[in-house]
Amino acid sequence: MNTATKDLLYKMADDAFIIGHRNSEWTGIGPMLEEDLAFSSMAQDKIGHAWALYKILNEQFGEADADVLGFQRKANDFKCCQFVELPIGEYDFSLVRHFLFDHAEYLRYEALSESSFEPLALLAKKIKSEIKYHTMHADTLLRQLANGSEEAKARIQNALNYSWHFALGIFEESSAENELISNKVFIGEDALKSQWIEKVSSIIDAAGLKVPVTENTKIILGGRKGTHSEYLQPLLTEMTEVLASDPNAEW
Amino acid sequence: MYGNAYISPEEAKQMQSQQDDPKQLALFEARVAKGEKVEPGDWMPTDYRKQLIRMIEQHAHSEIVGALPEGTWITRAPNFRRKLALIAKVQDEIGHGQLLYSAAETLGKTREQMLADLLSGKSKYSNVFNYPAKTWADIAVIGFLVDGAAIVNQVINSKGSYGPYCRALERICYEESFHLKQGHDNFVYLATGTPQQRNMLQEALNRWYRPLLHFFGPSDKASQHSEKLMKWRVKLASNDDMRNQFLDQYVPKILELDLTLPDPNLKKNDAGIWEFSDPDWDEFKRVINGDGPCNAERLAVRRYAEEAGRWVRNALMRKEEKYVVPLA
Numbered sequence: 001m002n003t004a005t006k007d008l009l010y011k012m013a014d015d016a017f018i019i020g021h022r023n024s025e026w027t028g029i030g031p032m033l034e035e036d037l038a039f040s041s042m043a044q045d046k047i048g049h050a051w052a053l054y055k056i057l058n059e060q061f062g063e064a065d066a067d068v069l070g071f072q073r074k075a076n077d078f079k080c081c082q083f084v085e086l087p088i089g090e091y092d093f094s095l096v097r098h099f100l101f102d103h104a105e106y107l108r109y110e111a112l113s114e115s116s117f118e119p120l121a122l123l124a125k126k127i128k129s130e131i132k133y134h135t136m137h138a139d140t141l142l143r144q145l146a147n148g149s150e151e152a153k154a155r156i157q158n159a160l161n162y163s164w165h166f167a168l169g170i171f172e173e174s175s176a177e178n179e180l181i182s183n184k185v186f187i188g189e190d191a192l193k194s195q196w197i198e199k200v201s202s203i204i205d206a207a208g209l210k211v212p213v214t215e216n217t218k219i220i221l222g223g224r225k226g227t228h229s230e231y232l233q234p235l236l237t238e239m240t241e242v243l244a245s246d247p248n249a250e251w
Numbered sequence: 252m253y254g255n256a257y258i259s260p261e262e263a264k265q266m267q268s269q270q271d272d273p274k275q276l277a278l279f280e281a282r283v284a285k286g287e288k289v290e291p292g293d294w295m296p297t298d299y300r301k302q303l304i305r306m307i308e309q310h311a312h313s314e315i316v317g318a319l320p321e322g323t324w325i326t327r328a329p330n331f332r333r334k335l336a337l338i339a340k341v342q343d344e345i346g347h348g349q350l351l352y353s354a355a356e357t358l359g360k361t362r363e364q365m366l367a368d369l370l371s372g373k374s375k376y377s378n379v380f381n382y383p384a385k386t387w388a389d390i391a392v393i394g395f396l397v398d399g400a401a402i403v404n405q406v407i408n409s410k411g412s413y414g415p416y417c418r419a420l421e422r423i424c425y426e427e428s429f430h431l432k433q434g435h436d437n438f439v440y441l442a443t444g445t446p447q448q449r450n451m452l453q454e455a456l457n458r459w460y461r462p463l464l465h466f467f468g469p470s471d472k473a474s475q476h477s478e479k480l481m482k483w484r485v486k487l488a489s490n491d492d493m494r495n496q497f498l499d500q501y502v503p504k505i506l507e508l509d510l511t512l513p514d515p516n517l518k519k520n521d522a523g524i525w526e527f528s529d530p531d532w533d534e535f536k537r538v539i540n541g542d543g544p545c546n547a548e549r550l551a552v553r554r555y556a557e558e559a560g561r562w563v564r565n566a567l568m569r570k571e572e573k574y575v576v577p578l579a
Binding site: 021027029035041048071090145239250 | 315318319322324325326327328329330331333334335338339341342345346348349352387440444445447448552555556559560561562563564565566567
């Protein structure tokens with residue numbers, strides 16, 4: 001049971017950490033100051049969530065210190081989905097990723113707030129209340145941009161089409177899925193995926209956009225098993241540059 | 252963060268040629284002398300408005316350009332604590348920019364126009380942000396000393412006469428005092444760390460010494476426009492006084508960590524005034540006029556943000572919500 005729960009915690013923490021890192025890259029270069037501030041705020045929340053999840057791994061399961069887990073693991077030890085690793089690109093992609101990813105996050109934490117694993121249930125309640133604002137932000141901008149100009153609508157639709165099969169990779173199942181479900185730790189990726197498709201489809205429809213067609217063979221998998229895109233290693237190399245400059249130091 | 256508003260000699264000349272209604276002017280000056288705040292709809296001298304727009308605008312630009320050198324280290328911050336603190340800090344600076352553009356807009360210039368003037372080079376920002384942040388230790392020096400210098404400047408300016416600017420500055424100073432704490436914490440950590448960390452910090456300090464002296468602007472005691480601006484409480488202390496206050500507060504804190512400053516002539520004289528070698532004011536002028544180590548890079552990043560984000564702003568803009576100039 002411990003292995004299955006640990007695996008769940010790792011992939012959630014790694015997702016939050018890497019998307020938080022990516023969001024933080026918008027600080028200073030957003031399309032308007034208000035969006036710099038928004039992405040920067042969300043980055044802080046996500047990195048904070050990752051920190052809290054790594055701490056559970058450390059305190060409940062005897063894994064290494066949170067800073068070691070976040071900053072000193074190899075790329076193939078990371079269990080994040082490939083979607084979060086992609087560079088920020090232009091604002092259309094970053095907004096659509098934020099929309100698709102955060103709805104998955106919200107539903108995941110909502111389900112986990114009922115988890116039989118109490119430390120996670122407690123944390124999930126708190127995190128859920130923060131992610132509510134992330135999805136509100138994404139929904140508002142998605143709707144406004146889809147109705148703001150032809151160019152904006154086309155850009156958002158293209159970004160949705162590009163992102164869709166990456167986003168479905170969020171729900172890549174682990175080998176211990178059934179164990180998590182039967183022990184009521186988590187409802188499982190498949191159930192979560194159904195909820196997510198229903199939720200994001202209704203918002204995409206209401207914004208006047210088209211829900212991309214799912215082709216199962218195109219779903220981008222591998223992240224949960226440590227297989228990553230070409231973008232994760234450079235991200236980690238940059239992230240650990242200072243740390244690597246004097247490995248004996250405290251920072 | 253911010254340095255001092257810079258007034259070129261040509262602008263200073265132009266300022267003295269503006270004529271206002273003498274009666275209105277006398278009433279205005281009497282109000283300011285009593286310590287009253289001037290609000291957006293009030294009558295104000297033409298030069299007062301012009302100078303404030305220029306000063307607040309420069310300040311706003313300095314915040315958003317100032318976010319760039321530190322921003323590049325967010326992705327490299329070495330642990331959770333530092334990473335979160337740095338994102339929050341840089342985010343605050345952007346927030347200060349937002350607050351200040353709004354304050355300047357109350358005087359009749361739109362944010363769009365101000366940003367356009369930043370990109371065209373017509374309007375300036377603090378020189379200090381045209382220097383590179385080469386290592387993580389530069390982040391410590393910026394967070395501790397550049398923010399420290401900015402606080403000296405901003406606390407003084409928050410006692411000025413223009414209400415919206417003063418209120419923005421009060422909030423900014425409150426946040427800056429947290430920045431100073433995180434900068435100081437990082438600074439002390441490196442100063443008391445491994446030999447490599449100390450060395451990195453000393454080198455960063457050597458690089459930032461001169462830009463920090465430049466931060467408050469050239470000596471301005473003799474200039475005439477400065478007197479008028481002081482009477483109107485737009486400017487509240489001379490550049491030299493502020494620089495001296497900064498040195499007085501921070502040099503001892505640096506020296507007590509067994510670090511050095513790269514100037515054999517730096518010392519406090521018997522009158523309590525800090526003396527230092529000529530920090531090369533020609534360099535200051537070169538950098539403010541566009542020829543510093545990072546001017547081109549900083550503006551290129553801002554230009555990218557403006558251009559890449561234009562479709563977003565255009566799509567969100569509602570015609571009926573166009574900016575209205577709140578003139579008296």
